[in-house]
Amino acid sequence: xxxxxxxxxxxxxxxxxxxxxxxxxxxxxxxxxxxxxxxxxxxxxxxxxxxxxxxxxxxxxxxxxxxxxxxxxxxxxxxxxxxxxxxxxxxxxxxxxxxxxxxxxxxxxxxxxxxxxxxxxxxxxxxxxxxxxxxxxxxxxxxxxxxxxxxxxxxxxxxxxxxxxxxxxxxxxxxxxxxxxxxxxxxxxxxxxxxxxx
Amino acid sequence: xxxxxxxxxxxxxxxxxxxxxxxxxxxxxxxxxxxxxxxxxxxxxxxxxxxxxxxxxxxxxxxxxxxxxxxxxxxxxxxxxxxxxxxxxxxxxxxxxxxxxxxxxxxxxxxxxxxxxxxxxxxxxxxxxxxxxxxxxxxxxxxxxxxxxxxxxxxxxxxxxxxxxxxxxxxxxxxxxxxxxxxxxxxxxxxxxxxxxx
Numbered sequence: 001x002x003x004x005x006x007x008x009x010x011x012x013x014x015x016x017x018x019x020x021x022x023x024x025x026x027x028x029x030x031x032x033x034x035x036x037x038x039x040x041x042x043x044x045x046x047x048x049x050x051x052x053x054x055x056x057x058x059x060x061x062x063x064x065x066x067x068x069x070x071x072x073x074x075x076x077x078x079x080x081x082x083x084x085x086x087x088x089x090x091x092x093x094x095x096x097x098x099x100x101x102x103x104x105x106x107x108x109x110x111x112x113x114x115x116x117x118x119x120x121x122x123x124x125x126x127x128x129x130x131x132x133x134x135x136x137x138x139x140x141x142x143x144x145x146x147x148x149x150x151x152x153x154x155x156x157x158x159x160x161x162x163x164x165x166x167x168x169x170x171x172x173x174x175x176x177x178x179x180x181x182x183x184x185x186x187x188x189x190x191x192x193x194x195x196x197x198x
Numbered sequence: 199x200x201x202x203x204x205x206x207x208x209x210x211x212x213x214x215x216x217x218x219x220x221x222x223x224x225x226x227x228x229x230x231x232x233x234x235x236x237x238x239x240x241x242x243x244x245x246x247x248x249x250x251x252x253x254x255x256x257x258x259x260x261x262x263x264x265x266x267x268x269x270x271x272x273x274x275x276x277x278x279x280x281x282x283x284x285x286x287x288x289x290x291x292x293x294x295x296x297x298x299x300x301x302x303x304x305x306x307x308x309x310x311x312x313x314x315x316x317x318x319x320x321x322x323x324x325x326x327x328x329x330x331x332x333x334x335x336x337x338x339x340x341x342x343x344x345x346x347x348x349x350x351x352x353x354x355x356x357x358x359x360x361x362x363x364x365x366x367x368x369x370x371x372x373x374x375x376x377x378x379x380x381x382x383x384x385x386x387x388x389x390x391x392x393x394x395x396x
Contacts, residue, residue, distance in 0.1 A: 067346055075349045077342055090339030093332065099346070122328070129327035130320070134291065136334035141288030143341035144275055148265055148297070150348075151273045151381065183349065 007031070011059055012111060015083050019134040020127045030128070033121045034111040045102045045110065052091035052098035053115045058084050061108020062172055065100050066180070076181040079105075081168065085135055105173055150183065158182050159192050205229070209257055210309060213281050217332040218325045228326070231319045232309040243300045243308065250289035250296035251313045256282050259306020260370055264378070265298050274379040277303070279366065283333055303371055348381065356380050357390050 007013050007027045012034075016022050022030065034057075039045065045056055048067065056063065058080050065078040065086055077100065080086035091098040095115055104110075113121070122128050149158055162182055163170045169178060175193070176186040205211050205225045210232075214220050220228065232255075237243065243254060246265065254261065256278050263276040263284055275298065278284035289296040293313055302308075311319070320326050347356055360380055361368045367376060373391070374384040 065342075067350070069350050075346075077345055077349075088339065088342065089335050090343060093335050093339060100342075126324050126327070129324070129331050133327050133331040133334060136331060136338050137287050137291050140334050140338040140341060141286065141291060143338060143345075144263075144286065144298075145288060146345070147275055147341075148273075151275075152265070152267050 011083060012057060015057075016128070016131050020130040022125070022127060022131075026125060030121065030125060031111075033117045034113050037110045037112050039104045039108050039110060041104055041106050043104050045104070045112070046087070046098060046100065048099050048101050049097055051095070052088045052100075053095060054112050055085055055087035055089075055092055055118070056080070056102065057111040057113075058082050058086070059109040059111060061110070062105040062169075063102055063108060063110070064105050064173075064177060065102050067100050074101075074180060076177050079169065079173065079177075079181060081172075085139070089136075105177065155184055155188060156192055159184060159189060209281060210255060213255075214326070214329050218328040220323070220325060220329075224323060228319065228323060229309075231315045232311050235308045235310050237302045237306050237308060239302055239304050241302050243302070243310070244285070244296060244298065246297050246299050247295055249293065250286045250298075251293060252310050253283055253285035253287075253290055253316070254278070254300065255309040255311075256280050256284070257307040257309060259308070260303040260367075261300055261306060261308070262303050262371075262375060263298050263300045272299075272378060274375050277367065277371065277375075277379065279370075283337070287334075303375065353382055353386060354390055357382060357387060 007024050010027065010031070012031065013022070013024065013027045016030075036059075037045070039061070045063065046052060046054070060082055063080040063086055064076055065080075065088070066074045066076045069075050078086060086102060088098040088100045092115060122132075149161060153161060159182060162178065175189050179186045179189040182189075205222050208225065208229070210229065211220070211222065211225045214228075234257075235243070237259070243261065244250060244252070258280055261278040261284055262274055263278075263286070264272045264274045267273050276284060284300060286296040286298045288294075290313060320330075347359060351359060357376075357380060360376065373387050377384045377387040380387075
């Protein structure tokens with residue numbers, strides 16, 4: 001690889017090459033299909049009741065996908081940090097309206113690609129089909145494990161399992177968002193943390 | 199298409215062609231990568247603590263993926279009926295041991311493909327990458343919606359939503375398995391059903 005080419009150290013180039021092989025010469029064109037978004041803390045990238053025609057790749061920062069429940073509270077469904085993809089895949093695949101919001105938890109730099117640009121990109125570079133297949137296979141596999149943990153673990157174990165597996169989140173994400181993601185109350189999470197610290 | 203070719207009406211041929219285009223001439227070779235399994239009711243296709251190197255496509259019948267919880271009870275994570283793919287995707291992708299069982303709910307005919315045969319098949323027919331990507335995109339998107347329903351709906355609404363969206367299941371799958379999938383007790387499901395019938 002050419003050490004003078006900054007693309008070879010681009011997070012998306014490295015991430016794609018974990019799963020398939022893309023030449024650095026092609027990466028410039030691939031990157032051209034994306035928009036780079038610099039977002040502030042608490043900025044929205046996707047709003048409920050609007051067309052979901054984009055998916056997002058986190059270069060740095062943290063995103064939160066949530067919905068508003070019947071009580072008007074935000075319920076976190078999913079986080080995304082560096083090297084994670086996020087969107088409402090059901091709405092994205094069908095080019096439909098979403099029921100979800102995507103918001104930054106902290107200042108973030110995001111790559112965004114719309115549905116038709118992705119389709120064109122995949123026509124032009126069919127090797128990227130393997131990349132997205134593998135990324136989705138991991139995401140779906142992990143979601144099955146998440147259901148297992150919800151069934152299997154006590155509330156306290158769910159929290160401890162999450163913070164052990166994703167230690168970054170505890171530092172970066174407000175406690176009430178982690179609580180919401182895990183289906184716990186913020187008060188309960190405070191109680192566990194107090195117990196741990198004592 | 200050649201009407202005398204039975205492949206054009208094969209469920210997998212039709213399913214692949216919903217998402218990508220595969221020529222019927224190629225389908226015979228594609229089908230050759232799969233094993234056809236005829237399983238009786240309650241037969242296991244996958245056992246916990248064994249290597250997960252296969253994924254399954256249901257031609258007819260119904261499969262149930264579950265784990266055994268700390269109390270020794272079966273907890274259903276996922277069903278698969280006609281045209282659904284099922285495996286432990288995290289273990290399958292990493293060629294690791296699984297924590298899950300896959301068992302038939304009723305007599306079933308299943309296509310099975312192992313990890314290395316699938317990799318070879320995808321090398322030979324890269325168009326199938328798109329097929330699997332789209333299937334996984336839907337599965338992952340649906341799993342996010344499932345989390346949403348678990349957060350958002352009351353126990354009764356969870357049950358009614360499921361049976362309205364998948365009316366087949368109520369007829370085909372024992373009530374205690376539906377209860378387990380939805381995270382409800384069998385007694386609670388009986389109570390809802392009594393209320394509905396009265």
